[in-house]
Amino acid sequence: xxxxxxxxxxxKMRRSQLRPADVGIPDFGERRRVPGxxxxxxxxxxxxxxxxxxRLEQGQxxxxxxxxxxxxxxxxxxxxxxxxxxxDLARAARRSAVQRRPAxxxxxxxxxxxxxxxxxxxxxxxxxxxxxxxxxxxxxxLFAGHLDPEIPDRPDQRPNTARLVFLxxxxxxxxxxxxPKKARDVVGKLRLAAGQHPDDxxxxxxxxxxxxxxxxFASMWSEHRVRKWDLATYRMHHPLVGRMRLNLQTLNVPxxxxxxxxxxxxxxxxxxxxxxxxxxxxxxxxxxxxxxxAEAAAG
Numbered sequence: 001x002x003x004x005x006x007x008x009x010x011x012k013m014r015r016s017q018l019r020p021a022d023v024g025i026p027d028f029g030e031r032r033r034v035p036g037x038x039x040x041x042x043x044x045x046x047x048x049x050x051x052x053x054x055r056l057e058q059g060q061x062x063x064x065x066x067x068x069x070x071x072x073x074x075x076x077x078x079x080x081x082x083x084x085x086x087x088d089l090a091r092a093a094r095r096s097a098v099q100r101r102p103a104x105x106x107x108x109x110x111x112x113x114x115x116x117x118x119x120x121x122x123x124x125x126x127x128x129x130x131x132x133x134x135x136x137x138x139x140x141x142l143f144a145g146h147l148d149p150e151i152p153d154r155p156d157q158r159p160n161t162a163r164l165v166f167l168x169x170x171x172x173x174x175x176x177x178x179x180p181k182k183a184r185d186v187v188g189k190l191r192l193a194a195g196q197h198p199d200d201x202x203x204x205x206x207x208x209x210x211x212x213x214x215x216x217f218a219s220m221w222s223e224h225r226v227r228k229w230d231l232a233t234y235r236m237h238h239p240l241v242g243r244m245r246l247n248l249q250t251l252n253v254p255x256x257x258x259x260x261x262x263x264x265x266x267x268x269x270x271x272x273x274x275x276x277x278x279x280x281x282x283x284x285x286x287x288x289x290x291x292x293x294a295e296a297a298a299g
Contacts, residue, residue, distance in 0.1 A: 188227025
């Protein structure tokens with residue numbers, strides 16, 4: 001990943017997404033040549049010199065202090081996640097080109113024990129690139145029953161949730177009408193990862209692959225939106241048990257940077273909860289036939 005311009009690209013894109021009215025600047029009906037705020041307007045709001053801000057946006061200055069970055073974050077109305085991402089990009093721009101590459105990822109034994117503790121609830125372990133490092137049987141049945149259940153144990157073949165969301169027809173159908181929401185959440189998480197791990201060649205390759213193969217990904221990626229979700233609700237349409245509304249909750253894995261466990265649950269007493277239980281029966285080798293399970297879930 002080309003690190004130096006990325007801080008400037010983020011600033012430029014977020015500047016273009018702010019209207020003068022958003023920050024209390026009257027436009028008097030004037031016709032503006034560029035979308036959003038002008039450089040001089042943002043520099044004035046942040047309390048920095050125009051020439052300095054211009055060099056920062058053009059990638060010619062790499063020494064922005066934390067105070068300047070915070071001032072820019074306030075001027076751009078960034079939230080806490082976006083502010084942290086801005087600081088990550090600035091740190092990446094200052095680093096030497098020669099960096100130690102991240103070690104290969106694996107789910108530790110203690111993490112697998114934690115995964116097993118969730119029982120029949122669908123749970124999986126994701127790495128910093130959103131690779132699936134491990135999953136339990138119900139998570140496999142829910143998210144990727146069309147794939148080999150042992151595939152997370154083969155590092156070069158591991159499924160990647162971003163790749164599945166944008167390039168896999170089964171996953172697109174699974175998220176049903178909430179696919180656009182899921183897609184933006186995935187892109188936002190990858191943006192955060194790219195800022196935190198700018199020297200990860202496999203992450204860069206993944207982003208390049210998705211940009212080339214998916215126009216939808218390329219369009220969302222160009223918006224420079226970042227997201228860090230701990231709880232998200234999606235409507236899903238599973239081929240075996242039908243429609244469900246599931247809550248996906250994220251837990252950080254202790255002492256494993258970038259790793260997280262995602263657990264799917266349904267609200268108590270709902271048809272979605274029944275469907276999830278039926279799916280768990282499929283995962284453990286129930287004698288019930290898929291058609292019977294689908295009918296039971298629908299009822």
